[in-house]
Amino acid sequence: MKTAYFDCIAGASGDMLLGALLDAGLQEADLRAELAKLPISGWDIRVRRVDKNCFTATKVDVLVSPQPHSRPLPEIERVVRESTLSDAVKQQALQVIRIIAAEEARIHGMLVEEVHLHEVSGEDAIIDIVGTIAGIELLGIDRVHCSPLPLGRGFIQGAHGSIPLPSPATVGILKGVPIVGSPIQAELVTPTGAALLKHLSSHFGELPAMRLDAVGYGAGTWDLTIPNLCRVFIGEGAGDLKFDTDTVAVLETNIDDQTAEEHGHVMERLLEAGALDVTMTPTHMKKNRPGVILNVIAKPEDQPAMRELILTETSSLGVREQNMQRSTLPRDCIRVRTQFGEAIVKVSHLPGGAHKYAPEFEECRILARKAGVPLRDVYVAAEAAARSVHEGAHGHKH
Structure with missing residues (x-):
């Protein structure tokens, strides 16, 4: 490449x-x-x-x-x-x-x-x-x-x-x-x-x-x-540079005494503060209590803010933390025109020269509601337009 x-x-x-x-x-x-x-x-x-x-x-x-x-x-x-x-x-x-x-x-x-x-x-x-x-x-x-x-x-x-x-x-x-x-x-x-x-x-x-x-x-x-x-x-x-690599902070804690509404609030606060991803996985904890494992992925510079939010917005008394290397596909974004309007599409570059296309959900959702068509129709149109603009112009593989 x-x-x-x-x-x-x-x-x-x-x-x-x-x-x-x-x-x-x-x-x-x-x-x-x-x-x-x-x-x-x-x-x-x-x-x-x-x-x-x-x-x-x-x-x-x-x-x-x-x-x-x-x-x-x-x-x-x-x-x-x-x-x-x-x-x-x-x-x-x-x-x-x-x-x-x-x-x-x-x-x-x-x-x-x-x-x-x-x-x-x-x-x-x-x-x-x-x-x-x-x-x-x-x-x-x-x-x-x-x-x-x-x-x-x-x-x-x-x-x-x-x-x-x-x-x-x-x-x-x-x-x-x-x-x-x-x-x-x-x-x-x-x-x-x-x-x-x-x-x-x-x-x-x-x-x-x-x-x-x-x-x-x-x-x-x-x-x-x-x-x-x-x-x-x-x-x-180099041959091993088919992926971009960076370092992310991973923070994790177990919660067994909060409501679903509180879980949604915590997730929203973490994402607003810059978390790259937030997940909650159902689990069973001590005394056979149902709970969740809260997992947060963030930029290393945002780690202190994530820690503070977890400790103040949840009932947890501690956070497990580690820095991990992450490999991601090289990507960029292009704005394309469809019969429903303009949308942004993420283009991920796969090893060997192929590509993956991911239309931006919120823009497609808005276009679908305005046009009164299924969301899938807008997705297909945006992906086809991105493929035509990006691969057609560069002669890349489909």
Whole structure:
């Protein structure tokens, strides 16, 4: 499986990701041919070699005509929808734009469709997003991994005045993504860079084992006290890397003196607090009392919160805890269109190149109720659409 690992030495932005891919072997002519499929005129990209603290890297500048201060989301999406890009690239680009739009809507307390975007209002941002996604496809990359993202400090000037770094949009987008603090007084991770890496990456962490075939350095605009670079490693994943692995905390306790209503409440509280999974297994305990075994799987950093909830929300006097290694299928999400509406589908990558498709239950349930059709009909339509978009575009196995 061809794997790309983005090592975000000094963070990430759209132009840095593009520069890294070009430096690693993406052909400029091929990239230009893909970008020409956008219904945009008067643009150009300038690709040049620069030095960053004695490192030679590729710098990409996207040149466009003067841009509006902000644009409504539907207008930005129209540019992508009316392009002649492949369906896979279109869908992924729209998902990245929606990630940014959803966070802006949350910050400003409005509906996503009403958002006027500042960060990706210009055609240069659209080119960054589409170019990066198309570049991944052109290089034949099957899976993307990424390092934890460093976040700088300070202030920048935004549409509404001074904004503290990391910006609220970037922070919101990176929920669920590993981050580290940096003493650098600069914007190291932009909303565009954050949204691209969150969407593209199936795993954040250390460099995975691979047979290294290429490495590329993409340069940022500013000169910093550290090399302002984002680096990409590209190679064939090792044979044992058909699964993603991470560490989870497993907490367990026995309960024999609480009601079913209390069990439901405890499960709900644990999931709201970030538990990855909560199960209750019927059992018989001492004195032949019926009870349940409460089992919670969580991220290691959430272990203290899970422990506290179990001890305060149940009658238990103790919790059994251990850290375990978990293997999961590499996966990503795509948004597809069906005759019932749009739905998100999880795509899991099986060993050997096959895939499994799992439509998102809540969205399918809502669509089924609106259309007055069986839930299964929506599931089948969403899975078929995902298979067509994902496997048809990439030529993967069914």
